Structure formats: structure tokens, C-alpha cells
Amino acid sequence: MYVAVKGGERAIDAAHAWLAEERRGDTSVAELSVAQIREQLALAVNRVMAEGSLYDADLAALAIKQSRGDLIEAIFLIRAYRTTLPRLGVSLPLETAEMAVSRRISATFKDLPGGQILGPTFDYTHRLLDFKLAAEGEVAAAPTAPASLEPVPHVTGMLGRDGLIQSEAYGNDTPSDLTREPMELPASRPLRLQAITRGDEGFILSMAYSTQRGYGRTHAFVGELRIGAVAVEMEIPELGFSVEIGEVELTECETVNQFKGSKTEPPQFTRGYGLVFGQTERKAIAMSLVDRALRWKELGEDFTGAPAQDEEFVLMHSDNIQATGFLEHIKLPHYVDFQAELEMIRKLRREAMAHKEAAE
Amino acid sequence: MPSAQTEPNPRKLWMGLLARCAPARLAALMPDLPPHDLLRGPEIGAVMVQGRVGGTGQPFNLGEMTVTRCSVRLGDAVGHAHVQGRDRAHAIRAAVMDALMQTEQAASFEATVLAPLKAEESAARALRAAKAAATKVEFFTLVRGEDK
Structure with a gap:
């Protein structure tokens, strides 16, 4: 037709x-x-x-x-x-320990080297509408204080020295890239982190919240949350050495999670990790909770059937462009498909009516 | 793990500075470019930025950033640039500057272009650190009676 x-x-x-x-x-x-x-x-x-x-x-x-x-x-x-940009290269892995922090807080240690630095945060505001912003006005300069430009240590590094927290295996394996090849499940942790960091903030937030409410509980503390600038460095083949090609602002969150030990691991704290472009702290915290929930198999924990533990559920539904593309396509013309459905319903109704009449 | 501290390579330092600086500021500091030949680009592209699992573990792909690259010949010197963003003029200037720094005019350009860029970057970083320091929490503990 x-x-x-x-x-x-x-x-x-x-x-x-x-x-x-x-x-x-x-x-x-x-x-x-x-x-x-x-x-x-x-x-x-x-x-x-x-x-x-x-x-x-x-x-x-x-x-x-x-x-x-x-x-x-x-x-x-x-x-x-x-997708229109040629790939000029791949950076060296970022050194987030070298971050020039504008915010750095820990919910697990009050007095930590480098201190608790609040930065430009909405925390402790009263969440009351500020009608002064409706009028134009000058903003006073923020106060300053003598500062050190030394990087501040990672909190997990401090716990790691005593063996109280699981260590991350250092390596330089080339990670899979979901922008280059289709995502295959089960996914490695590096691939999962790539999917989550670009995933929809609302979806990742809800997944993380579900773990806090009991669906795959992981008992997370924010060991450290930091926001700041990190240099991006890349090897330049024609030079034979690496150079800084720019600087990015990042939000990094490391959770410290209760862990009673398993068949293979002694009791120690475990980690969830979030790293996101920009000042995106809700997303980074949520990412670290979801990362930790997805690690159940590696840590020998039980699968409770919670959505946040289900790798396929999380990774295949976190991308808002894939989601909106599939969702919104149903508003586009489906005249032929619908015509076929209409024909079928009419035929079934005719048959049902005829059956009914014959019975009477 | 941070790589072992090695001898700072001066070329590496100026290339990084040129990549990070604001394009408009570099243009203001070196409005006129000496005659040069474009060997490659300027070409706008993307670099995949990697992080590490837990900050210290295996690499993972965090996302891309825009970068513009350019290579120029200036007399016997070849200059290269990879600069953040999509500003072709920035990449050309950075590559020309890289070439100039390999010539006898290096000291003069160091003083008129690199030194101001470096000073301004340091000042901006110091101001940011000073604002952060002002938001550092200074805990104090109340003395409780039973401790006396």
C-alpha cells in the first residue's frame, strides 16, 4: 500500500x-x-x-x-x-590528586590534611528565593585568605596506608570506548564508569537514591568530594614527549563503603568512584554510589535483584539521548503500521460479532 | 601514580602555557605574526580525556574535549601546537610562538609574551586558591566541664 x-x-x-x-x-x-x-x-x-x-x-x-x-x-x-570531530588523540590519565581544589570536603574525617574547603556551594543556604537577584546590582568580591598552592591528598590514600580500604589495581590497559564500539555486557568497570559519567543525571540520581532506600544497599559515606581544575596532558608523537593541552574543571567523589568481608576479601572498606566534567556534584556523588552497587559480583556480594545492581538495567537505560530518541520517535508518522493494526482489529471484531450472532 | 619528577623541559612548559592561555590575551600580546608556512592545520578535533578508576587505578574514558592543532615552519624552525578549544588563530599563534622560541629571538619573546602570560595565570590561580582558603572550615572545640 x-x-x-x-x-x-x-x-x-x-x-x-x-x-x-x-x-x-x-x-x-x-x-x-x-x-x-x-x-x-x-x-x-x-x-x-x-x-x-x-x-x-x-x-x-x-x-x-x-x-x-x-x-x-x-x-x-x-x-x-x-561525531563530526576527528579524534586527535587520547590524553594521559588525569592526575586528580594534583587538582587545584576550589572545594574539598570529607564526611568521614573532620580534621584532614588540607582541611575542609567549602568552595562556592549551595550547601547551608536557606533555599529561600532571593528577590535581590530580580534587580540588577553589583556583587561584592568574595573574601580571600592566605593559601597554599600545594595539592591536597586523597582521603582514600590515607585509609589505604593502613590497609583499611580496598586498593585500586594500578594499570595502563587501554579501556574500551563506547563511542567507538558497541557496549558489550558484562562490561568492565572502566566501561561502566564511561557510561555512567555521560549518563542522565536524573536517572543516575534515582538509581543512587534507590540504593540508599534499600534496593542494593551499600552503606556509603562520602569519603571525599572535590571540585577543581586538573591539567590535561597528551603525548605528542612528533615531539616525543607529553605536553599540557589544556585544563578541565572536574568533580570527583570517592565513597567509603561498609564491607564485612567475603570468601575472598578480608573485612575492609570498599570504594565507589565518581568523576564528572564540570562542577556537577550531585551527579558525581550519585555516580560513586551506582559504581559501588554494580561491583557486587567482583566483591562476592549477593545479587538481591535491585535495579542498581543490574548492569544491563543501569547501563542500557542511563543514556538520555538513546532514551529520548527511542521514546520520541513514536510521535513521528506510523500511519502504515497503524493502518495494519486497524485492519486487524476490524477483522477480529467482525469475527467476534459473527460468532456472537451465530451463538444467539 | 604521578610520574616521577624529571628535569623540567622548557619547551614542554611554554607549550602548556600557550595551550592554556586565553586566545584573546595571546592575540593582544603578539598581534603581528612573522612570515611562516603552515605545515599542518590548523585543524579542530577532539581528544579523549581519560581518568583513573578510584583516581589511582585503571584508565577509563571520561569524555572528549575540543582541541585545535597546528604545525608551522618559520625559517629552519618547526613549531607545533595543540591548544584547548576551537580557535584556529590561537593554534597558529601558539605554533608560531613555539617556533620563535627555538630561534635567537627566544629571549625577547619570552619576556614580551610568555612572562606576562605566566604572571597572569599565576595571579588567577593564586586568587582562586585564596578564595578557596577563605571557605576553609576552622573547627573549634568547646571545653566541657567534666574535663577540668
């Missing part, structure tokens, strides 16, 4: 023209610049960079402007753009 598939062009053009007008909004209100979005909606920009899996604040800000603030649409734009 043939159906009309042409004829929507004029309507589509008009729809997109109206979209452009709506995007601009009331023209008596000043237009937003990309730089304003980058500077003043920085956490939205950070989320788009993290889930778009491309660190470029200007591009993320442009995507937010183009998408009218729909962050999943913005992430979609960034994912599409990144």
Missing part, C-alpha cells in the same frame, strides 16, 4: 520559522548572548558538557541557547557535533 509521504515541507518550514521566533521571545527584552549563558548559567553548561561528553563551555552554552534551555536537546546537539 502506498501513502502520501510528501506535502509536509511548507508546514515544517513554517514550524521552524515560528520556533526561531519563539526562541528569541519578546524582542523588547534584551537577547541573551552565548557568553552570558556560559558565565551565568554555568551549572547548566557543566551538565551539558558532562552528558554531551564534550568539554567545551562555549559550545555547550550555544547549544543551551539553541535548545531554548531544554538541556537534553542541548546534549543531543553536542553529541551530534562531536
